[in-house]
Each structure stands twice: as structure tokens, then as C-alpha cells.
Amino acid sequence: MKAFFLTAAVTTFVITLLIIYTLVNDAWGFFVNVPKDALWSLGWFPRREFFDIKTLIMGSLMVTGIAMLIAVPIGLGSAIYLSEFARPKVRKILKPVVEILSGIPSVVLGYFAISFINPNLIVRFFDGANKAFNIAAAGVAVGILTIPIITSVAEDALRAVPNALREASFGLGARRVATTFRVVFPAGISGVVAALILGMSRAIGETMVVAIAAGAVGGGLFSLDPFQPGQTMTAAMAALGFGSDQVAGSGLAFQSLYFIGFVLFVITFLLNLVGDRLVRRVREEY
Numbered sequence: 351m352k353a354f355f356l357t358a359a360v361t362t363f364v365i366t367l368l369i370i371y372t373l374v375n376d377a378w379g380f381f382v383n384v385p386k387d388a389l390w391s392l393g394w395f396p397r398r399e400f401f402d403i404k405t406l407i408m409g410s411l412m413v414t415g416i417a418m419l420i421a422v423p424i425g426l427g428s429a430i431y432l433s434e435f436a437r438p439k440v441r442k443i444l445k446p447v448v449e450i451l452s453g454i455p456s457v458v459l460g461y462f463a464i465s466f467i468n469p470n471l472i473v474r475f476f477d478g479a480n481k482a483f484n485i486a487a488a489g490v491a492v493g494i495l496t497i498p499i500i501t502s503v504a505e506d507a508l509r510a511v512p513n514a515l516r517e518a519s520f521g522l523g524a525r526r527v528a529t530t531f532r533v534v535f536p537a538g539i540s541g542v543v544a545a546l547i548l549g550m551s552r553a554i555g556e557t558m559v560v561a562i563a564a565g566a567v568g569g570g571l572f573s574l575d576p577f578q579p580g581q582t583m584t585a586a587m588a589a590l591g592f593g594s595d596q597v598a599g600s601g602l603a604f605q606s607l608y609f610i611g612f613v614l615f616v617i618t619f620l621l622n623l624v625g626d627r628l629v630r631r632v633r634e635e636y
Contacts, residue, residue, distance in 0.1 A: 373615060376608035384602050394581050395569035396590055396603040405572040406610065409485060409564070409580040410554055410617075416489025416576060417496050417553040422546065424493075425500030429545075432501070433508035434530045445505075452498035460562030463491035468563070472577065479577035483565020486576045491559045500549040507541020508534055540633035547625030551618050557584040583614045 384401060394405040428448060432441050468487035472479045479486065511534050519529040535542070565579030569589075573580060581589075587610050590603060 370615075373608055373612050376605055377612035380602055380605035380609040383605070393569060393571035394586055396586075396606050397569075399602065400569070401602070401606055401609075402572055403609075403613065405570055406581055406583045406586050407613070407617075408572070408574060409560075409570065410582040410584070410614075412485050412574075412576050412580065413489045413492055413556075413560055413564070413582055414550060414553045416486060417493035417556075418546075418550060420490055420493025421496035421500050421549055421553070425497045425545070425549065426504055426542070428497070428501040429504035429508060429542075430530060430535070432505050434526065434534060448498050448501050451494070452502075454495075456495060456556060456558040457562065459491045459495055460488075460559040463487045463559060463563035467491055476577055480565065480579055483563060483579045484577050485564055485580040488560045488563035488582075489576065491563055492553050492556045495556065495559060496549045496553050499552050500545045503545035503548055504538075504542050507538040507545065510541065511537045540629045543628050544625065547621060547628075551621055554621070555584060555614070555618060557588050561585040561588045583610050586610055 385399075388399055388401045389403050391400045391402045393400055394402050428444075432445055432448075436444060464483060464487065467490050468479075468484065469481070471490065472484060472486050473481050476486070515533050515537055516529055519533045524532070560582045561584070564582060564585055570579065570581030570586075587607055590607055
């Protein structure tokens with residue numbers, strides 16, 4: 351059994367190394383062969399040899415930013431309520447409901463974004479918004495998808511704070527609100543930070559919602575307007591690979607998939623590295 355478990359661990363490690371090697375090798379091959387001016391052009395149109403990477407990065411950042419504006423206050427508010435204010439009976443009902451939300455397929459939320467969120471929220475309240483597809487609707491849908499992750503992880507972190515700290519605060523005359531925000535929340539801040547980093551990684555890596563709701567299927571012009579169609583890194587990979595095992599068009603179009611994947615890998619890796627450093631810095635042990 352020891353040899354079996356060791357083999358399983360080593361196999362996982364080897365597979366990870368092979369994935370990273372393939373990603374780096376093919377991404378480097380694309381970077382060497384592509385004209386460098388094509389990496390900073392008018393937009394992302396890989397089949398026409400326009401590989402503007404800033405279009406994808408800005409699209410991903412806009413979707414992630416909008417998603418976090420939705421998910422952070424709702425997710426943390428839900429976590430604080432479930433941990434500190436909800437009665438046991440209420441918590442037994444609300445906690446499974448929040449977790450069920452994470453089980454909704456992302457493709458369903460993508461169609462929910464274009465059938466409800468965009469016409470009833472984005473177009474109604476923001477003049478000039480595209481009536482069919484836009485970055486804002488995709489960001490809101492991704493935010494809804496991210497809420498359960500932040501809520502679950504943050505709520506577990508807050509409930510892990512020792513009750514002795516709460517009792518000491520109550521003994522000094524503090525009310526529940528003061529105890530929550532001045533004692534419990536600072537004590538569980540490392541878990542809260544981990545929840546936010548995990549939610550951000552989830553948002554930047556979401557594919558189906560942005561592929562359906564953002565609107566830029568074949569490509570996209572560079573734009574900083576969240577109320578117009580846009581392209582993200584994950585959606586670009588999905589759109590480029592649809593319909594063929596060898597992408598039609600430019601000879602470098604297929605290799606660009608690995609380049610996008612490498613850029614996305616670097617961003618998420620750095621995000622998790624920064625998050626790990628922050629968690630270690632603010633962690634408190636009891």
C-alpha cells in the first residue's frame with residue numbers, strides 16, 4: 351500500500367510537470383515565430399494573424415473586476431451572517447441553498463446572463479449598452495457563480511475562530527456587531543483573504559459564461575468599455591478551438607492557444623502566490 355500511494359503521488363507530480371512542459375514549449379514556439387507587432391495590434395483575430403494579447407488581458411480583468419464587485423460584498427455578508435448572526439435552524443436552511451448555487455452549470459448562467467441580466471439590468475440602467483452581449487452582463491453572471499465559493503470558505507474561516515474570543519469580548523461588554531467586526535473578523539482574516547483569492551481565481555478562469563455572454567466569438571477589438579462585447583483569455587481559447595481539432599486560418603492560430611494558456615497560467619500562479627504570502631502574513635494562531 352505504501353508503494354501504491356507513493357506511485358499515485360509521483361504520477362500526479364509527473365503529469366503536472368508534463369502539462370507545464372507542453373504549455374511552455376508550445377507557447378515559446380508561438381512567441382518565437384509570431385511577428386511581434388501582431389502581439390500589440392487593433393484586437394484579437396487569430397485567424398487573420400492579429401494576436402493582440404492586451405485585448406484578452408483587459409477583457410479578463412474587466413470581467414473579474416465586475417464579478418468581484420458582485421461576489422465580495424454578497425459573499426462576505428452571507429458568510430458573516432451565517433457564522434455570527436443566523437440562528438441554527440436558519441443556518442441549516444440557508445447554508446445548503448448557498449451551496450446549491452455553486453452546483454448550477456456555468457452554461458446555464460451564461461444563458462441567464464443574455465436572457466435576463468443583460469436586458470433587465472444592464473440595458474435598462476446603462477444607456478448605450480449593447481442589447482445582445484457585453485462584458486458587464488458576463489461579469490455579473492460570473493460574480494453570481496463566485497458567491498458560493500467566497501461564502502463557504504469565509505464562513506468556515508469565521509466559524510473556526512475560538513469561542514473563547516467571542517466570550518471574552520461579550521464579557522467586556524461588547525455587542526455582537528462589535529464582536530464580529532473587531533474580534534472575529536480580524537481573527538479569521540487569513541481565511542477571508544484565502545476565500546477572496548480563491549474566488550478571484552475562479553472568476554478569471556471561468557469559460558462558458560464569458561464565451562456565451564461576452565459576445566466576441568470569433569475575435570474582438572480592443573476596448574475598455576464594459577458595456578460592449580469583449581473577449582477574455584478563456585473565451586478566446588474556447589472560441590478558437592470550436593469545430594476543429596486543427597484550427598483553420600493562420601498557421602499560428604493553433605499555437606496561440608498554448609500562448610493564451612501560458613499567460614493565464616502565469617496570472618493565476620502569481621495570484622495564488624501573492625494570496626499565499628498574504629495569508630501567511632496575516633495568519634493568527636490560537
